[in-house]
Amino acid sequence: MRVGRGSNAVYDVIVIGLGAAGAATLSALAASGARVRGLDRFNSPHALGSSHGQSRITRQAIGEGSAYVPLAVRSQQIWRELEAEGDEALFSQVGCLILSDPEDRNERPPGQAFIDRTLAAAREHGVAHELLDTDAIRGRYPQFVVRDEVAGYFEASSGFLHVEACIRAQLGRAQRAGAEVSSLSRVASVRQEADHVVTTLADGEKLLSQRAVVSAGAWTASLLGPPFDTLLSTTRQVMHWFPTAAGAEVEGAWSRSPVFIWRHGSGRDDFFYGFPSLGGQVKVADEAYGPGVPADTVDRATPASDSRRMFDAHVRGRLQSILPEPAFAAACLYTVTPDSHFIIDRHPDHPRIEVVSACSGHGFKHAAAIGEAVAEKLTHGASRIDLSFFALSRFAESAP
Ligand SMILES: Cc1cc2nc3c(=O)[nH]c(=O)nc-3n(C[C@H](O)[C@H](O)[C@H](O)COP(=O)(O)OP(=O)(O)OC[C@H]3O[C@@H](n4cnc5c(N)ncnc54)[C@H](O)[C@@H]3O)c2cc1C
The missing domain is CATH 3.50.50.60 (FAD/NAD(P)-binding domain)
Known part of the structure; x- marks a missing residue:
């Protein structure tokens, strides 16, 4: 019409x-x-x-709000339809793993941890998933160094978009x-x-x-x-690509990895996410908050100190065999409403x-x-x- x-x-x-x-x-x-x-x-x-920046996580059980679930599910179908029309990969269905440290779950009101909200969305919308305990996470994904009582939610239907x-x-x-x-x-x-x-x-x-x-x-x-x-505010975010250490076993684990979102505490900053290795580099990022900046004046430079902070705050001690010297970093823009x-x-x-x-x-x-x-x-x-x-x-x- x-x-x-x-x-x-x-x-x-x-x-x-x-x-x-x-x-x-x-x-x-x-x-x-x-x-x-x-x-x-x-x-x-x-x-x-x-x-920009190569990849974005896609998942179906959207802990941010139930209204998003039909959009996420339908979008995955559209990416598949589009993929069939061309010769480029659009959607890599590697699975999505959400990890939650005990502080993330225990220091919030019951049911408010991201993993709990994700699980509620999965149950409401019938999204297939698995719940993994610490032993299961360690057995399946040795690239994640998890403490006792880390909980996992795994969605096989999801992954990342190119x-x-x-x-x-x-x-x-x-x-x-x-x-x-x-x-x-x-x-x-x-x-x-x-x-x-x-x-x-x-x-x-x-x-x-x-x-x-x-x-x-x-x-x-x-x-x-x-x-x-007054409703939209733009903040600068940085994505980091860290090399994996040499060795077939490690590179194998990282290249077969699901995408992951890891909440390792109850603080707003106790959060990061990442992707499988592509070409021997693992992309990770967290979220930066703060006052908004007009899009044209955002600082695009990515000094090594940004990646050092990322590595020390999140990667060190949690991701196995990732080298601290970044291969690459890129700035990107979030636009948020109140x-x-x-x-x-x-x-x-x-x-x-x-x-x-x-x-x-x-x-x-x-x-x-x-x-x-x-x-x-x-x-x-x-x-x-x-x-x-x-x-x-x-x-x-x-x-x-
Ligand atoms: C670091 C980072 C990580 C993210 N991770 C994820 C993730 O894992 N999963 C996920 O789902 N989402 C993720 N997002 C969010 C997602 O990438 C964005 O929500 C989405 O890309 C926004 O798309 P958009 O079309 O609104 O904006 P854009 O893609 O920026 O498009 C806006 C376009 O408008 C054009 N434009 C602007 N002004 C004008 C003008 N005056 N005239 C003509 N053209 C104009 C610009 O050139 C631009 O091409 C992430 C975002 C960032 C920054």
């Missing part, structure tokens, strides 16, 4: 920002037959937003279905005028469309202004503009289904997966 066209509109929908969320939305809109154009200020996929390839695949599918993709096209402003949307590029060119989707990641706040400039949940909703003052902020550090795994659902909403008026949890109105309701 096509989006109706007004007299002034050239495009049915313009999608602004072609990262994880925008590429998926463009692809789904084009597949539905809409006349669409995607714009990105850089050449997507690129390493300046939130969707992020740059995923975006290339979505953009390729969109173009095959007739979408126009414009790189190096920075949008300076977007606004609704009467029955259409005017998108103005940095060079002054104006594009008209029936609807627009803003999926500009860390730049959404500066592009749209209020209320997004309650850490996504925003997927109409602009409050410009209802023809849909805002899609797949943010908060766990958006990639949901992006394919978010794109599909947003396309359904624009073309059919409603989506099969309920997006109401991500509505802007929740912030008005929670305001004093």
Whole structure:
């Protein structure tokens, strides 16, 4: 079903920002037959937003909230469909292991540890999983040095996504279905005028469309202004690649490893996650909190001190046979809302503009289904997966 066209509109929908969320939305809109154009200020996929660095964890039982589970499950199906259309690996189903030290579980209110919330989501949604005790973890995964009473949750259906390839695949599918993709096209402003949307590029060119989707990641706040400039905050995160020690046994364990998320205490910083080794390097990261920084001014440098801190705080004594000298590190951007949940909703003052902020550090795994659902909403008026949890109105309701 096509989006109706007004007299002034050239495009049915313009999608602004072609990262994880925008590429998926463009692809789904084009597949539905809409006349669409995607714009990105850089050449997507690129390493300046939130969707670079080789890999992202995907899992189905989402401890962050039950509303995410249908998005995660559907996204995995879409990645598989897309993978079948091309020749690049998109989804490596290596399994996902969540580890929880006793302090993580015992020093929180009952049921509030991430592993407990994950288990509750798995039970609610029927996600197949295994619970592992310390002996089982040690027996199956010698690369993790676990203390007594560390608990494990394992989901075999999950693993990691090859992020740059995923975006290339979505953009390729969109173009095959007739979408126009414009790189190096920075949008300076977007606004609704009467029955259409005017998108103005940095060079002054104006594009008209029936609807627009803003999926500009860390730049959404500066592009749209209020209320997004107070709701969205961007922080710098660093991903680190550490080499594995030489030796076939170790490299074998790391190359066969599941992805992992490890909460080793009850503090906010007692957390890190990582991936199997690819080419003899294991990628790990934690999360940095603090005041937000405008996306254009984020410090992209990754001094060795960043990786030393990461190694000492998390890796040392927990990951077997990982060398402390990093091979590589890269900065990346988180965009977070006050309650850490996504925003997927109409602009409050410009209802023809849909805002899609797949943010908060766990958006990639949901992006394919978010794109599909947003396309359904624009073309059919409603989506099969309920997006109401991500509505802007929740912030008005929670305001004093
Ligand atoms: C270090 C790190 C680790 C993460 N780990 C995970 C994980 O394991 N699992 C998971 O599911 N998620 C994870 N995430 C989160 C996930 O990667 C993000 O939620 C997701 O990539 C965000 O996608 P996006 O489309 O919103 O933003 P982006 O991919 O950044 O896309 C926004 C796009 O908009 C473009 N743009 C911006 N402004 C304009 C403009 N004015 N005109 C035109 N184009 C514009 C940008 O160039 C960019 O391409 C992680 C994020 C980081 C940073």
